[in-house]
Amino acid sequence: MQNLTRAHDELFRRGPDERFKTFDDLWRCCRDVKEGSTDRWHPPAGIGVEPHGGRLRLTLADEGIFQLNDWSFSQLCSLAGASKETVNKLTPDTASLVFTEMMPRGSKPLQVFTRSNGSGDMVRSIHGASYTRLFDVDLLSMVREFATDFQPPQEAAPFEGDAEAPAESASDTPSDRSSGGGGTGLYRGEQDMFCFLIDPVGWAEINGEAFAPGFFLWNSEVGKRSVGVQTFWFQAVCQNHIVWDAVEVGEFSRKHTANVHEAFDEIRRIIERLAARRDKRRDGFVRVIKKAMETRVGKSADEIVKMLSQKGITRSLAKQALELAKRDGVFTIFSLVDALTRISGQCKYAGDRADVDAKASSLLALAV
Numbered sequence: 001m002q003n004l005t006r007a008h009d010e011l012f013r014r015g016p017d018e019r020f021k022t023f024d025d026l027w028r029c030c031r032d033v034k035e036g037s038t039d040r041w042h043p044p045a046g047i048g049v050e051p052h053g054g055r056l057r058l059t060l061a062d063e064g065i066f067q068l069n070d071w072s073f074s075q076l077c078s079l080a081g082a083s084k085e086t087v088n089k090l091t092p093d094t095a096s097l098v099f100t101e102m103m104p105r106g107s108k109p110l111q112v113f114t115r116s117n118g119s120g121d122m123v124r125s126i127h128g129a130s131y132t133r134l135f136d137v138d139l140l141s142m143v144r145e146f147a148t149d150f151q152p153p154q155e156a157a158p159f160e161g162d163a164e165a166p167a168e169s170a171s172d173t174p175s176d177r178s179s180g181g182g183g184t185g186l187y188r189g190e191q192d193m194f195c196f197l198i199d200p201v202g203w204a205e206i207n208g209e210a211f212a213p214g215f216f217l218w219n220s221e222v223g224k225r226s227v228g229v230q231t232f233w234f235q236a237v238c239q240n241h242i243v244w245d246a247v248e249v250g251e252f253s254r255k256h257t258a259n260v261h262e263a264f265d266e267i268r269r270i271i272e273r274l275a276a277r278r279d280k281r282r283d284g285f286v287r288v289i290k291k292a293m294e295t296r297v298g299k300s301a302d303e304i305v306k307m308l309s310q311k312g313i314t315r316s317l318a319k320q321a322l323e324l325a326k327r328d329g330v331f332t333i334f335s336l337v338d339a340l341t342r343i344s345g346q347c348k349y350a351g352d353r354a355d356v357d358a359k360a361s362s363l364l365a366l367a368v
Helices: 006-011 023-035 071-081 086-089 092-102 136-146 260-294 302-311 315-325 333-344 350-367
Strands: 002-003 037-042 046-051 057-059 065-068 110-117 120-127 187-188 193-200 202-205 210-217 227-236 243-254
Touching: 002 227, 006 193, 023 110, 023 120, 023 136, 023 187, 023 193, 057 071, 057 092, 057 333, 065 071, 065 136, 071 086, 071 092, 086 243, 120 315, 136 210, 136 260, 193 302, 202 260, 210 260, 210 350, 227 260, 260 333, 260 350, 302 315, 333 350
Parallel strands: 065 120
Antiparallel strands: 002 243, 037 110, 046 057, 057 065, 110 120, 187 193, 193 210, 202 210, 210 227, 227 243
């Protein structure tokens, strides 16, 4: 089994302006961004840089003047072969001369990807001809169709640093969308998108233990990262979005080259297979739960405590479970599993909760 930390890492690197309350909020934002974005093709000779108000702006032949965000400015420096750190130390007038002298001179056109926002037209990215874009909303629309019943995990608690989130003018994320206090597993910023979804009622039995399906999906419309998906079956997700005790972990990713749309089709097939396997396994899990509810264990409290001890459950924890599960002096596998799960919810630390959850699910093997 593995503990997956990708969503945990995303949680602690995203500010409030990059978090979304619901999947539909994220989808609508990505749709609006796509509709407001334009690819503009220009040879290097048609691209200029000029100073304005203490900053630099990009000029595109007869198409006008555009602002630069941090990512597109970094790409511009890379195209010119100039160090971003060095350019940032220069005055805007001097920096514009650096780009005039160092920009490539070839005739092959560049993709300048722009978006209109409330403060003007912004350059989102600059790429060569080989880059092929895949829009976030297209991926999310596919998820809507093929990953029904999947939803974000529980929302994380707010943490220090939220008050110091980047100003909205530095992002191409609309300012009128919903944002949460803690991380939601649904994120989008000016550089990339990340989506963490699980099926909280899709529990299935694998080798006598209970697991539910989930996946991570990521993409960048501006070349910051690849497009990809990671699927898994897990036993617990803590409030810090660490996925505990994951099995059947699979990952697929591709760079944004000419065949990236083939990657889109493969990601769709991967998510379809995960959902189909969930449906098949869930039917089997229902049978296991039914049997667990009917199967009695032990003739006395001491016998049950001994049986639980053999499953790695401490005597003190076993006695707590017995108190919760007690009903007319009869105990079933399911009543013990349910009792342990309730005890887990009272644990202060995520590691302790995951440990109790794993031990509780292992009892289901007795009903297989």
